[in-house]
Amino acid sequence: MSTLCVPSQVPSVAEDCEQLHKAFSGSIGWGTNEGLIISILGHRNAAQRKLIREVYAETYGEDLLKSLDKELTNDFERVVMLWTLDPPERDAYLANEATKRWTSSNQVLVEIACTRSPKELLHAREAYHVRFKRSLEEDVAYHTSGDFRKLLVALVSSYRYGGDDVNLILAKSEAKLLHEKICEKAYSCDDVIRILSTRSKAQINATLNQYKNEFGNDINKDLKADPKDEFLSILRSTVKCLVYPEKYFEKVVRLAINRRGTDEGALTRVVATRAEVDMKIVKDEYQRRNSVPLDRAIAKDTNGDYEKMLLALIGHEEA
Amino acid sequence: MSTLCVPSQVPSVAEDCEQLHKAFSGSIGWGTNEGLIISILGHRNAAQRKLIREVYAETYGEDLLKSLDKELTNDFERVVMLWTLDPPERDAYLANEATKRWTSSNQVLVEIACTRSPKELLHAREAYHVRFKRSLEEDVAYHTSGDFRKLLVALVSSYRYGGDDVNLILAKSEAKLLHEKICEKAYSCDDVIRILSTRSKAQINATLNQYKNEFGNDINKDLKADPKDEFLSILRSTVKCLVYPEKYFEKVVRLAINRRGTDEGALTRVVATRAEVDMKIVKDEYQRRNSVPLDRAIAKDTNGDYEKMLLALIGHEEA
Numbered sequence: 001m002s003t004l005c006v007p008s009q010v011p012s013v014a015e016d017c018e019q020l021h022k023a024f025s026g027s028i029g030w031g032t033n034e035g036l037i038i039s040i041l042g043h044r045n046a047a048q049r050k051l052i053r054e055v056y057a058e059t060y061g062e063d064l065l066k067s068l069d070k071e072l073t074n075d076f077e078r079v080v081m082l083w084t085l086d087p088p089e090r091d092a093y094l095a096n097e098a099t100k101r102w103t104s105s106n107q108v109l110v111e112i113a114c115t116r117s118p119k120e121l122l123h124a125r126e127a128y129h130v131r132f133k134r135s136l137e138e139d140v141a142y143h144t145s146g147d148f149r150k151l152l153v154a155l156v157s158s159y160r161y162g163g164d165d166v167n168l169i170l171a172k173s174e175a176k177l178l179h180e181k182i183c184e185k186a187y188s189c190d191d192v193i194r195i196l197s198t199r200s201k202a203q204i205n206a207t208l209n210q211y212k213n214e215f216g217n218d219i220n221k222d223l224k225a226d227p228k229d230e231f232l233s234i235l236r237s238t239v240k241c242l243v244y245p246e247k248y249f250e251k252v253v254r255l256a257i258n259r260r261g262t263d264e265g266a267l268t269r270v271v272a273t274r275a276e277v278d279m280k281i282v283k284d285e286y287q288r289r290n291s292v293p294l295d296r297a298i299a300k301d302t303n304g305d306y307e308k309m310l311l312a313l314i315g316h317e318e319a
Numbered sequence: 320m321s322t323l324c325v326p327s328q329v330p331s332v333a334e335d336c337e338q339l340h341k342a343f344s345g346s347i348g349w350g351t352n353e354g355l356i357i358s359i360l361g362h363r364n365a366a367q368r369k370l371i372r373e374v375y376a377e378t379y380g381e382d383l384l385k386s387l388d389k390e391l392t393n394d395f396e397r398v399v400m401l402w403t404l405d406p407p408e409r410d411a412y413l414a415n416e417a418t419k420r421w422t423s424s425n426q427v428l429v430e431i432a433c434t435r436s437p438k439e440l441l442h443a444r445e446a447y448h449v450r451f452k453r454s455l456e457e458d459v460a461y462h463t464s465g466d467f468r469k470l471l472v473a474l475v476s477s478y479r480y481g482g483d484d485v486n487l488i489l490a491k492s493e494a495k496l497l498h499e500k501i502c503e504k505a506y507s508c509d510d511v512i513r514i515l516s517t518r519s520k521a522q523i524n525a526t527l528n529q530y531k532n533e534f535g536n537d538i539n540k541d542l543k544a545d546p547k548d549e550f551l552s553i554l555r556s557t558v559k560c561l562v563y564p565e566k567y568f569e570k571v572v573r574l575a576i577n578r579r580g581t582d583e584g585a586l587t588r589v590v591a592t593r594a595e596v597d598m599k600i601v602k603d604e605y606q607r608r609n610s611v612p613l614d615r616a617i618a619k620d621t622n623g624d625y626e627k628m629l630l631a632l633i634g635h636e637e638a
Binding site for chain 1: 339441444445448452453454455456457460461464468469472473477478479480481484509513516517519530542
């Protein structure tokens with residue numbers, strides 16, 4: 001469900017590197033050639049970008065990310081930089097940024113912990129060690145507190161079972177348990193956090209289906225008792241990220257675009273992290289929910305090279 | 320610091336398998352030939368045992384562990400079975416057993432979470448998925464409660480940074496924080512658990528050195544305010560497993576041997592899990608603390624094939 005378009009004939013890595021180097025040095029015209037950068041990096045998959053970064057460093061003695069950092073600016077720089085990073089390293093980078101700028105309304109940690117596969121989250125934690133010489137859970141625990149800490153540390157530390165096996169008896173009993181705790185408004189109690197942070201996604205899905213069958217509401221409706229409560233809001237995101245990640249991402253994109261002044265940070269993050277994963281479904285969800293194609297909404301709200309790079313990643317050119 | 324003795328000339332895997340098969344079928348004499356089993360399995364390293372298990376299954380159409388289970392009994396069976404398991408699978412097995420039989424005095428989960436390297440713990444969690452179709456933290460969270468749950472889930476879920484980098488300013492501030500919390504008897508507070516479960520072992524070591532320098536006592540002395548408190552006891556084990564694993568294991572072995580009626584479960588576990596790791600240091604610690612060599616103590620307290628296998632694993636024959 002990727003929206004990335006890789007040409008059927010890809011130039012050699014050496015050629016890509018040479019072109020990128022030319023694009024930076026401006027030897028083709030005046031200044032940096034952003035179009036060339038988009039035409040290369042915007043159309044290579046993760047394995048190809050990784051190889052480009054390696055060969056570029058060998059050939060020119062400088063990390064490609066450093067060259068990008070010198071030549072590009074603002075939103076365009078950020079989307080190219082995030083996109084060029086290897087996915088586990090990118091998750092580590094985003095998670096680290098989120099711990100440092102953490103506020104109770106910041107849901108990036110939940111997003112990384114819950115929308116990635118158990119293996120992907122593990123690889124992000126490994127990349128975190130390498131890059132920051134600390135563990136992800138260590139930084140999350142240090143920068144958060146109270147109920148948020150309780151939930152977030154458990155979510156980022158979990159290594160869930162990834163299989164499809166489901167225990168229906170357990171699903172029934174835990175649906176009942178969740179319902180009891182929600183009725184008591186014990187939202188941050190151990191059992192709620194234990195279920196959401198340790199059960200496999202398949203098991204949680206079964207539990208939440210039982211919840212709906214037995215008690216009539218989507219759990220997220222019952223978690224909306226106080227719409228301003230930020231802990232409830234992060235619990236709803238947790239559920240959404242675990243069970244309907246594409247709907248979660250659609251909403252992040254919708255809010256980023258619809259507010260006064262686009263939230264480029266969120267838009268860039270979603271496009272850079274999902275283009276190679278499930279962006280096609282996110283786009284479909286967006287169109288269904290907003291009656292406007294996502295590429296048209298992005299074209300309306302952004303401009304220049306930033307716009308072009310986003311559109312390349314969501315597969316607009318080829319539409 | 321392994322005590323395992325592998326002969327300089329190891330027979331081919333096929334030959335080992337054939338001999339084991341003969342040992343089970345009793346074709347050499349009457350019944351099972353336990354001596355032959357010890358002479359093979361008791362003298363092969365983890366990689367060799369893994370290969371033997373694979374080739375045995377291919378050749379005879381039965382898992383070696385199943386053959387062992389049919390032919391052997393009691394303590395001898397358990398030590399051979401635990402030893403033959405691949406280390407991550409063995410840890411998964413022991414951890415699962417510990418969650419199912421969990422009592423507040425059971426410290427096996429702490430032992431597995433804290434004496435293994437971060438990578439080894441991760442491999443145990445992977446093996447747990449494969450064998451039990453659930454995650455380790457899921458079962459730990461389900462079978463425990465209260466403060467014990469808070470500590471144990473955090474310990475088994477952590478993937479600590481494994482490097483030696485230490486932040487001394489942080490060590491000072493967290494030593495002070497630990498001391499404050501211990502003075503307030505807030506033993507299970509978030510900060511104590513956060514520090515012990517997320518910081519790297521090198522960082523915790525630095526923090527506990529600062530603690531001793533600044534406040535005069537080993538932290539474990541201050542954690543002995545009420546010697547009967549089982550949560551304090553598990554906190555002390557956590558510290559010991561993280562910082563002095565060999566001393567921790569020496570004590571487990573000492574208590575297993577010194578009580579009325581040997582605790583074979585504990586003795587078997589320590590020998591089977593540490594023979595290939597740090598058993599040599601554990602033996603030295605044992606002799607220093609008890610003025611008796613460990614092999615003599617084991618020979619006095621155990622007998623038969625069980626005794627022979629333990630002695631083989633702690634390198635007695637070659638002493």
